[in-house]
Amino acid sequence: MNTIETEVDVLVIGGGTAGPMAAVKAKQANPALRVLLLEKANVKRSGAISMGMDGLNNAVLPGHATPEQYVREITIANDGIVNQKTVMAYAANSHAMVEELDRWGVKFEKDETGDYAVKKVHHMGSYVLPMPEGHDIKKVLYRQLKRTRVEITNRLVATRLLTHEGPNGRVVAGAMAFDCRTADFHVIRAKSVVLACGAAGRLGLPASGYLFGTYENPTNAGDGYSMAYHAGAELSGIECFQINPLIKDYNGPACAYVTGPFGGYTTNAQGQRFIECDYWSGQMMWEFYRELQGGNGPVFLKLDHLAEETISQIETILHTNERPSRGRFHAGRGTDYRERMVEMHISEIGLCSGHSASGVWVNERAQTTVRGLHSAGDMACVPHNYMLGAFVYGKLAGESSAEFCATHDFAPVDAGQVAAERARVQAPLLRANGLPPSQVEFKLRRMVNDYLQPPKVTKKMEIGLERFEAIREDLGQLQARDPHELMRALEVHAIRDCAEMAARASLFRTESRWGLYHARVDHPETNDTDWRVHAQLHKAADGRMACFKRAIEPYIVPIDATDSSAYSRLRIPEAAEA
Amino acid sequence: MTTMTTPIRPQALTPSQVPVTVDADKCIAHKGCTVCVDVCPLDVLAIDLSKGTAYMKFDECWYCMPCEKDCPTGAVHVEIPYLLR
Numbered sequence: 001m002n003t004i005e006t007e008v009d010v011l012v013i014g015g016g017t018a019g020p021m022a023a024v025k026a027k028q029a030n031p032a033l034r035v036l037l038l039e040k041a042n043v044k045r046s047g048a049i050s051m052g053m054d055g056l057n058n059a060v061l062p063g064h065a066t067p068e069q070y071v072r073e074i075t076i077a078n079d080g081i082v083n084q085k086t087v088m089a090y091a092a093n094s095h096a097m098v099e100e101l102d103r104w105g106v107k108f109e110k111d112e113t114g115d116y117a118v119k120k121v122h123h124m125g126s127y128v129l130p131m132p133e134g135h136d137i138k139k140v141l142y143r144q145l146k147r148t149r150v151e152i153t154n155r156l157v158a159t160r161l162l163t164h165e166g167p168n169g170r171v172v173a174g175a176m177a178f179d180c181r182t183a184d185f186h187v188i189r190a191k192s193v194v195l196a197c198g199a200a201g202r203l204g205l206p207a208s209g210y211l212f213g214t215y216e217n218p219t220n221a222g223d224g225y226s227m228a229y230h231a232g233a234e235l236s237g238i239e240c241f242q243i244n245p246l247i248k249d250y251n252g253p254a255c256a257y258v259t260g261p262f263g264g265y266t267t268n269a270q271g272q273r274f275i276e277c278d279y280w281s282g283q284m285m286w287e288f289y290r291e292l293q294g295g296n297g298p299v300f301l302k303l304d305h306l307a308e309e310t311i312s313q314i315e316t317i318l319h320t321n322e323r324p325s326r327g328r329f330h331a332g333r334g335t336d337y338r339e340r341m342v343e344m345h346i347s348e349i350g351l352c353s354g355h356s357a358s359g360v361w362v363n364e365r366a367q368t369t370v371r372g373l374h375s376a377g378d379m380a381c382v383p384h385n386y387m388l389g390a391f392v393y394g395k396l397a398g399e400s401s402a403e404f405c406a407t408h409d410f411a412p413v414d415a416g417q418v419a420a421e422r423a424r425v426q427a428p429l430l431r432a433n434g435l436p437p438s439q440v441e442f443k444l445r446r447m448v449n450d451y452l453q454p455p456k457v458t459k460k461m462e463i464g465l466e467r468f469e470a471i472r473e474d475l476g477q478l479q480a481r482d483p484h485e486l487m488r489a490l491e492v493h494a495i496r497d498c499a500e501m502a503a504r505a506s507l508f509r510t511e512s513r514w515g516l517y518h519a520r521v522d523h524p525e526t527n528d529t530d531w532r533v534h535a536q537l538h539k540a541a542d543g544r545m546a547c548f549k550r551a552i553e554p555y556i557v558p559i560d561a562t563d564s565s566a567y568s569r570l571r572i573p574e575a576a577e578a
Numbered sequence: 579m580t581t582m583t584t585p586i587r588p589q590a591l592t593p594s595q596v597p598v599t600v601d602a603d604k605c606i607a608h609k610g611c612t613v614c615v616d617v618c619p620l621d622v623l624a625i626d627l628s629k630g631t632a633y634m635k636f637d638e639c640w641y642c643m644p645c646e647k648d649c650p651t652g653a654v655h656v657e658i659p660y661l662l663r
Contacts, residue, residue, distance in 0.1 A: 042616050180621060208661045212638045213640075219620060324647070328641075328657070433587050433589075436589055
């Protein structure tokens with residue numbers, strides 16, 4: 001295991017959506033900076049949008065929505081627990097980002113006048129902008145990376161950040177990584193770092209039992225959450241899990257957003273609608289769960305009532321963009337949208353602020369609580385941020401990183417941190433016998449299902465914590481036969497950290513909120529008196545995982561009482577007897 | 579670390595039908611092509627140097643399809659993994 005040392009000004013970890021944008025924007029802010037984009041897979045096809053994306057879920061475009069309206073909608077959709085300044089920073093930059101992506105060559109749907117063809121899917125406003133030819137988005141990003149001369153390394157798996165205790169508090173000093181082909185160990189010094197490692201998408205175990213049959217790209221194993229945690233950064237809203245309504249077994253999105261504007265919708269087994277709005281929220285998932293529990297399930301995506309040309313158009317969009325293998329899955333089961341509804345199910349849990357709210361705490365400039373460390377995309381806590389939010393926060397993170405470099409030199413590298421991490425990374429390769437990473441991962445993720453899947457039960461979560469502690473011991477027996485398996489072994493470390501975070505944050509918030517995302521059987525009511533606060537999590541001075549409350553900053557966009565319950569009224573009332 | 583007192587715990591060979599298959603007649607890995615190996619997010623494909631073709635080395639597939647879409651000769655085919663099919 002060779003050790004390779006590198007030095008750059010800005011280190012961006014994660015080459016999916018937010019990461020490339022951060023790297024490009026840091027370089028544009030100051031072309032003299034050395035900007036390195038470090039990717040675990042290959043930047044050309046990495047991250048959540050590896051094959052493209054079929055639309056923007058949250059575009060805030062003039063003539064269709066205002067930033068204030070969007071901030072109000074997300075505040076309500078996330079049950080009041082938002083730092084509105086961060087949501088506003090997204091909303092205010094949303095239009096300029098769409099325009100820039102448009103100039104770069106991303107194709108958005110436009111009407112006959114050339115205006116963006118925005119659709120209504122959310123409960124209150126209109127924000128969905130289709131991208132029927134969104135399969136090229138990674139190519140567009142790659143072209144910009146080349147044009148701005150961002151340095152790229154592929155197949156390097158970052159495992160820990162380097163930090164230094166400076167006079168003004170903890171500051172980032174770089175990161176450590178290893179090559180999943182050669183197992184070479186890399187120490188990368190940097191003045192500022194952007195963490196953009198995606199969701200913790202390999203947390204719960206899919207019902208299929210297939211470890212990689214996840215909703216999120218399974219490379220996004222929670223590495224970023226784990227790195228931020230061990231660097232001492234604050235995380236927030238971890239208890240607000242990501243749980244999605246997905247195509248059963250395939251575990252990809254059924255895409256009611258895409259089909260909704262064409263007339264598709266979610267139904268129960270009788271073909272009846274039961275929710276007013278298909279926008280993903282905890283409240284919507286709660287109604288979905290109730291429908292399954294109440295004996296009216298399974299839940300389906302209904303398209304069979306639509307005209308042939310509409311269905312063909314839906315097929316083209318759904319089978320060529322985000323998850324193109326979907327058509328193959330349906331063909332294998334004999335599901336033709338013309339004749340049969342698509343069976344849906346509730347996904348296993350994950351952590352993802354792109355969809356819900358769990359992530360690394362950031363301010364409106366994408367800065368974390370560790371100086372010089374930024375975070376953006378699915379892993380940064382800006383609720384319901386989706387792909388466009390990743391781009392906007394990538395931009396903010398890149399610009400802030402460049403600025404940090406202008407006023408800060410390299411922080412010293414702690415040789416002790418390097419030695420300890422090198423030993424941790426190398427250990428599984430040195431063991432002549434031990435536990436296979438796949439087996440430990442299977443057991444860990446099955447325990448996540450058994451003890452953390454909502455509705456959350458206090459006693460079960462406490463037992464879950466005991467099991468995760470036992471698995472911490474097992475990590476010391478992981479054996480890797482080659483560098484590839486070493487990557488899986490270290491991912492198990494990160495998944496275990498995320499499991500513990502999910503349990504501790506959920507136990508901390510002794511109320512129910514966000515519908516199914518944080519439904520606590522022992523605390524069924526929402527308690528605004530004590531819990532209208534952010535629940536934060538960090539590594540305390542004694543090295544233990546600790547939770548604490550952080551007050552919500554005064555709203556910049558007021559919410560009136562009638563609006564605030566809009567997302568609590570998602571269920572369609574039973575038809576009155578005639 | 580192995581010591582004299584630690585018994586060796588052997589690992590079983592668990593067979594798995596892999597979702598990604600490569601048509602050996604179409605694959606041009608022997609000419610130096612590594613496109614499918616390069617683009618796989620999970621790094622599960624490899625080149626068999628003795629045969630000069632790509633193959634799926636690890637059954638850790640997201641059935642996401644860059645390998646199939648980006649293959650210059652149409653040699654790669656992605657099936658939904660059996661457990662999900």
